[in-house]
Amino acid sequence: MRNRTLSLKILSSVLIFGAWEVAGRVPVSFAFPTFLESMAALWTLTIEGTIFTAYVETLKPLVVGVMISAFFGIGLGVWIGLSRKFDWFVSPIFIVMQSAPLAALIPLLIMVYGIGLTSKVFVVCIMAMPVIVLNTSGAVRNTSVSIIEMGKSFLGTRREIIMKIIMPSASPIIFVGLRLGISAGFIGAILSELKITPTGVGDIISYSRSIADYPSMYAAIFSIILLAVLFLNILERVEVMIFKGINKGLVSD
Amino acid sequence: MKAFGYQLPAMSSLIIWGLLWELVGQLELTFFLPALSEIFITLSEIIGTKPFIKALTETGQAFFLGTFYAVTIGIPLGILMGKNRFIDELLLPWVNVFLSAPLTALVPVLMVLFGFGLKAIVITTSLFAIWIIILNARAGVKQINPALVEMAHSFGASPMDAFFKIYFWAALPEILSGVRIGFIRAVKGVIIGQLLISIVGFGALFELYSSQFLMSHFWAVLLVLFTLAFSISEFLAMLERKVEYYASKR
Amino acid sequence: MNAISTSSKAVEVRNVFKNYGEVEALQDLSLDFPRGELTSLLGPSGCGKTTLLKIIAGLLPADSGEVMVNGETVTGPGPDRAFVFQDFALLPWASVIRNVAFGLELRGVGKSEREAIAEKYIADVGLDGFELKFPHQLSGGMRQRVGLARALSVDAQVLLMDEPFSAVDEQTRRKFQEDLLNLVKHENKTFLFVTHSIEEAVYVSDQIALLLPRPSRVSEIIRPSGFRDKGIDSIRRDSEYLDIVDRIWDSLRTYVE
Ligand SMILES: Nc1ncnc2c1ncn2[C@@H]1O[C@H](COP(=O)(O)OP(=O)(O)O)[C@@H](O)[C@H]1O
Ligand SMILES: [Mg+2]
Numbered sequence: 001m002r003n004r005t006l007s008l009k010i011l012s013s014v015l016i017f018g019a020w021e022v023a024g025r026v027p028v029s030f031a032f033p034t035f036l037e038s039m040a041a042l043w044t045l046t047i048e049g050t051i052f053t054a055y056v057e058t059l060k061p062l063v064v065g066v067m068i069s070a071f072f073g074i075g076l077g078v079w080i081g082l083s084r085k086f087d088w089f090v091s092p093i094f095i096v097m098q099s100a101p102l103a104a105l106i107p108l109l110i111m112v113y114g115i116g117l118t119s120k121v122f123v124v125c126i127m128a129m130p131v132i133v134l135n136t137s138g139a140v141r142n143t144s145v146s147i148i149e150m151g152k153s154f155l156g157t158r159r160e161i162i163m164k165i166i167m168p169s170a171s172p173i174i175f176v177g178l179r180l181g182i183s184a185g186f187i188g189a190i191l192s193e194l195k196i197t198p199t200g201v202g203d204i205i206s207y208s209r210s211i212a213d214y215p216s217m218y219a220a221i222f223s224i225i226l227l228a229v230l231f232l233n234i235l236e237r238v239e240v241m242i243f244k245g246i247n248k249g250l251v252s253d
Numbered sequence: 254m255k256a257f258g259y260q261l262p263a264m265s266s267l268i269i270w271g272l273l274w275e276l277v278g279q280l281e282l283t284f285f286l287p288a289l290s291e292i293f294i295t296l297s298e299i300i301g302t303k304p305f306i307k308a309l310t311e312t313g314q315a316f317f318l319g320t321f322y323a324v325t326i327g328i329p330l331g332i333l334m335g336k337n338r339f340i341d342e343l344l345l346p347w348v349n350v351f352l353s354a355p356l357t358a359l360v361p362v363l364m365v366l367f368g369f370g371l372k373a374i375v376i377t378t379s380l381f382a383i384w385i386i387i388l389n390a391r392a393g394v395k396q397i398n399p400a401l402v403e404m405a406h407s408f409g410a411s412p413m414d415a416f417f418k419i420y421f422w423a424a425l426p427e428i429l430s431g432v433r434i435g436f437i438r439a440v441k442g443v444i445i446g447q448l449l450i451s452i453v454g455f456g457a458l459f460e461l462y463s464s465q466f467l468m469s470h471f472w473a474v475l476l477v478l479f480t481l482a483f484s485i486s487e488f489l490a491m492l493e494r495k496v497e498y499y500a501s502k503r
Numbered sequence: 504m505n506a507i508s509t510s511s512k513a514v515e516v517r518n519v520f521k522n523y524g525e526v527e528a529l530q531d532l533s534l535d536f537p538r539g540e541l542t543s544l545l546g547p548s549g550c551g552k553t554t555l556l557k558i559i560a561g562l563l564p565a566d567s568g569e570v571m572v573n574g575e576t577v578t579g580p581g582p583d584r585a586f587v588f589q590d591f592a593l594l595p596w597a598s599v600i601r602n603v604a605f606g607l608e609l610r611g612v613g614k615s616e617r618e619a620i621a622e623k624y625i626a627d628v629g630l631d632g633f634e635l636k637f638p639h640q641l642s643g644g645m646r647q648r649v650g651l652a653r654a655l656s657v658d659a660q661v662l663l664m665d666e667p668f669s670a671v672d673e674q675t676r677r678k679f680q681e682d683l684l685n686l687v688k689h690e691n692k693t694f695l696f697v698t699h700s701i702e703e704a705v706y707v708s709d710q711i712a713l714l715l716p717r718p719s720r721v722s723e724i725i726r727p728s729g730f731r732d733k734g735i736d737s738i739r740r741d742s743e744y745l746d747i748v749d750r751i752w753d754s755l756r757t758y759v760e
Contacts, residue, residue, distance in 0.1 A: 008342040016347065031365040092264045099437050099486035100479040101444035104455065107463040108471060112285050150592035153560050153580045154606040154657065164609075168596050186355040187445075194361065194449055205361050214365070221362060225354045232353045 033215040041215035042223055050204065051223060057200030058224065061117060062189040065124025066182055073129050073181065074174060077136025081143075081170070082162070091137065097130040106195055120192040127188035128181035135177025139170035172243035179235045186228045287469040296473035304458060305474075311454035315371055316443045319378025323435055327383040328428055331390025332420050341391070352384040356442070360449045374446035374453060381442025382435035389431025393424025426496050433489035440482045513538040513661055513693035514559060519568035521554055528554040530718040532568070536661075536710075541687045541694035543704040545751065546714030547758050552697045553589075555714075556663050559695065560586050572661060582610070585659035589666040591646045593638040599625065600634040602649050606657040617656075624652040628682075644675035661693045668703070680707050701755070705747050706738060713754060723754060 017035045024034030033041075045051040080087045106123055113119040143166045151161040193202025201224045208216035271289055278288025299305045334341040334348075360377055367373040397420065405419050421428070447456030455474060462471045514536035521529040528551040536542045544552045557563040559570050561580040570577040572584060585606065593602050600621050601608075607617035625634060628648040638646055647667055654662055668676045684707055687694055698704050704711050705727060713723040727747055738744055 005342065008339075009346055012343040012346060015343070029366050031362075088261060089266045089269070092267050093270065095264070096267075096479060096483050099440070099482045101441045101482055103441060103445045103448055104459065104475055104478055106448060107459045108285060108475075111463055111466065112283075144592075146588055146590050146592045147594060149557075149562050150586070150588060151609065153562055153584070153586040154609045154653075155580055155582060156609040160609055164605075165594070168594070183353055183355075187357050190355050190357045191445060191448075194357065201358075205358070209361055209365060217365075218362065221358045224358050225350075228355050229350050229353055 031212075031214050033218055037215040038218040038222060041213075042219035045204070045216065045219055045223075051201075051220070054200045054204055054220070055224075055227070058189055058193060058202065059200075061120035061124050061192065062182075062185050064117075065121045065188065066128055066178075066185045068121065069125050069128040069132055069181055069185070070178055073132030073177075074136050077133045077174070077177075078140050078162075078167075078170075080133065080137035081140025082166075087137065087141070091134075094130045094133045097126070098134060102126045102130075103191060106192065110196060115197045119196055120189065123192040123196070124185045124188040128185040131184055132174075132177045132181040135180070136170065136174045139173035139177075140166055143169045172239070175239050175243065179232060179239065182235070183228070183232055186232075190224065285468055287472060292469045292472045292476060295469040296476065299470060299473060300477075304461070308455045308458045308474075309477075311371070312443060312447065315374040315378055315446070315454065316439060318371075318375045319443060320382055320436055320439045322375070322379045323382035323386055323439065324432060326379075327386030327431075327435070328390045328421075331387040331428075331431070332394050332416065332424065334387065335391040335394025335397075335424070336420065345391075348384050348387050351380070352388065356380050357445055357449075360446060363446075364450060369450050369452055371453065373450060374443060377446035378439045378442040381445075382439035385438065386428075386431040386435040389427045389434070390424060393427030393431075394420050396427070397423045426493070429489070429493045429496050433486065433493055436489055437482070437486050440485065444478070511537055513573065514695065515569075515571045516555070516559065517569045517571070519555070519558060519570065520566045521551070521558065521563070522566055527718055529558075529565075530720060532719065532721060534712055534721055534724075536693055536695055538693050539691055540709035541683070541696055541707055542710045542712060543708040544695070544697045544712050544714055545701065545704040546699065547716060547755065548699055550714045550716035550758075551719040552699075552714060553665055556586075556665050556695060556697055560584055560663050562586075582657070583659055584661045584663055585654035585657050587647075587650050587654045587662065587664040587667045589669060591638070591650045591670070593646055593649055595638050598635050598637055599630060599641070599649055602638065603652045603656055606653050610657065620656050621652070624656045625649075627655065628652045642675075644671040644679070647671055647679070655690070659692075661695065663695045665697045666699065667696075668698075676703075683707050701748050701751050702739075705744055705751070711747075711751070713751060715754075715758060725751070 021035040024032050024037065027034075042051070076090065080090055103123075105126060106119075109119045109122050113122060147165055147169065148161060151165045156164065190202060193199055194205065198206040201220050204220040205217055208214070208220065274286070275289040277283075278286055278291065330344075334344055356377070359380065360373070363373040363376050367376060401423060402415065402419060405415050410418065444455065447454045448459065450456060451460055455478065458474060459471070461467075462474070512535045516532060516534045516536075519529050519532045521527075532551075532555065534555075544555060546552055554563065558565050559572070559577065561577050561584070572581065594605065597605065600618060603625055604612075604617040604621035607620060612620075622634070625631065628651055630645060630648050630652065633641065633645065638649070641649070647670070651667070654664075668679050671679065680703060683694075683696075686692075687707075687709075696704075696707065708727065711725040711727070712721050713725065714720070715722040725747060727743065
């Protein structure tokens with residue numbers, strides 16, 4: 001059973017990467033290198049160490065932005081979930097943000113904060129914040145009434161009920177919100193490197209495109225996508241491990 | 254939320270936010286936030302102008318085509334994956350990869366492959382939308398009651414009939430919810446595509462406005478975009494609730 | 504001990520009204536709960552049993568009227584009462600011992616002390632060896648034992664039990680009922696027990712308050728007396744037991760669709 005799944009995974013990888021290789025050899029376009037060329041370029045970028053310095057650069061706004069979004073997003077979300085009034089007042093902003101193409105704010109952010117790190121951090125924040133806030137508030141609001149009543153009947157103070165009942169009960173969904181926030185943050189970080197100023201991986205992509213070094217360009221894109229997918233998958237695994245079986249109503253997009 | 258015994262409608266607090274915005278704008282606290290009234294005046298001026306109409310139609314066209322491909326490819330593919338275990342196991346890992354991948358990184362590739370135009374944006378839009386549509390259609394098919402399928406076969410339904418008359422309808426609630434999320438993603442995709450390609454649609458308009466620091470023009474366009482996005486999402490959510498109602502009785 | 508707290512009534516409910524919007528849940532309800540006894544609230548669902556219990560627990564305010572526990576008016580939850588919940592209300596992320604000790608934890612009892620107390624009650628309810636298990640690893644009956652141990656461990660004089668056995672299977676339920684009788688006998692506590700099962704009420708109760716809906720009221724108070732000392736095994740064959748079951752069914756049958 002395990003073997004079948006694994007061999008099918010290998011088969012499907014071979015098929016896709018094989019198709020990439022064939023399409024590159026035809027070639028379908030002058031700007032479409034083969035799979036092996038791209039991997040060779042990735043190998044060069046790796047042993048030269050270029051890709052790692054690029055990661056550090058790219059991940060800087062991502063890490064800072066996600067940390068800011070997590071701090072304020074979870075804080076706001078908990079407040080929204082606990083207070084009816086605050087919910088009514090603040091939630092609509094995030095509901096609108098959730099469906100809005102927030103990338104359109106980037107030109108505005110550039111005008112206000114220039115083309116430095118601040119703007120990039122801001123891009124990550126506006127992308128990551130709504131999903132974190134909405135998941136946190138939903139999780140807090142939907143805490144089982146019965147365990148809250150239990151806490152009250154055993155004389156828990158409001159603070160104890162929040163810290164010992166509501167927060168642990170909401171944490172699986174808050175964690176999911178964080179993961180989705182990081183996923184959106186990746187989009188923001190890469191977008192800002194392509195749109196604001198080319199740094200990090202965005203720099204490799206833009207530069208190799210400008211000198212028509214397509215294998216390096218594909219290699220950089222391949223590696224950043226791989227990095228994001230791997231990281232998010234690991235987070236999901238960790239989630240499943242920590243919060244076995246407890247999962248309810250979450251906001252995805 | 255209740256005030257003075259009345260149930261306040263959902264989202265009604267946006268009016269207060271609008272007033273706050275107006276106030277901040279009137280006080281001229283920051284140059285980048287003009288008063289809301291000023292933005293509305295600008296909006297009424299530009300809404301009929303040629304560049305605006307052009308941007309709107311170009312965006313609409315890309316969005317329509319992108320979601321069209323995502324839906325027409327995504328739903329059958331998802332249904333197929335839900336039905337056929339081999340295809341499912343072959344494709345599912347990739348669907349999951351692309352679902353969580355930062356697809357923005359692919360836009361430069363699409364630009365060099367398909368040129369700086371509509372085509373690249375349409376593909377970006379499709380790529381943003383399609384994976385969740387596939388996954389939900391698949392999930393919808395997976396939860397179908399096997400008795401329903403057996404019933405169809407026992408009445409001699411052809412595979413084609415079964416496909417369109419059973420699987421599609423039985424999986425409709427899940428499919429619709431995938432389409433809703435897919436469309437929200439598509440709105441984001443179409444704008445990201447335009448921002449990066451930036452000589453088409455609103456991307457071009459943004460370049461123009463920001464190079465001249467036309468703040469209220471900028472906000473007017475944003476307001477239109479956000480309103481459209483929100484309306485699309487709410488409309489689909491409403492549709493979904495209608496179908497869910499029937500689904501809960503199936 | 505003063506005169507009031509030694510009085511024979513542990514809980515007194517006086518002229519309590521409670522509406523949920525248009526729905527009249529309780530209307531002018533008065534009822535006494537004798538100290539050291541088990542009183543059942545029996546009635547069809549929707550007649551306000553849970554509402555009454557939550558008002559006594561201090562989890563829900565009455566619209567008017569008064570509830571007194573040991574002669575003191577209830578204004579909120581208090582250390583003199585402990586609740587056993589129908590859906591167990593366990594913390595899914597906490598082990599059995601932490602769940603049992605949780606009531607004490609909220610009362611500020613130190614970790615080693617509260618865990619020692621919890622150990623004792625875990626053993627009392629027959630969950631020895633399950634201290635480090637989590638609720639999702641337990642059967643429904645075991646989960647309710649955890650809920651019971653938690654309520655016992657805070658040593659409240661009044662135990663409020665809202666259909667505690669409704670989510671467990673029939674065999675476990677019978678065992679629970681026998682255990683409950685032993686508990687009433689040996690712990691000097693007052694039990695308020697909600698059920699919609701006639702047999703269960705007659706089997707375990709010293710006093711049965713029959714609640715009827717529309718409007719919600721106490722229609723009858725029954726005190727089974729004859730078979731209580733005859734031993735657990737023979738109760739279900741006792742003629743008084745059977746008579747009372749029949750009598751209650753006669754009163755209730757018109758309210759069942
Ligand atoms: N939170 C609530 N809001 C509105 N109506 C309620 C609420 N809780 C209970 N009710 C109504 O009050 C009546 C009594 O409920 P309850 O005390 O739960 O009855 P029981 O426990 O006897 O089944 C029912 O008709 C029920 O529908
Ligand atoms: Mg009840």
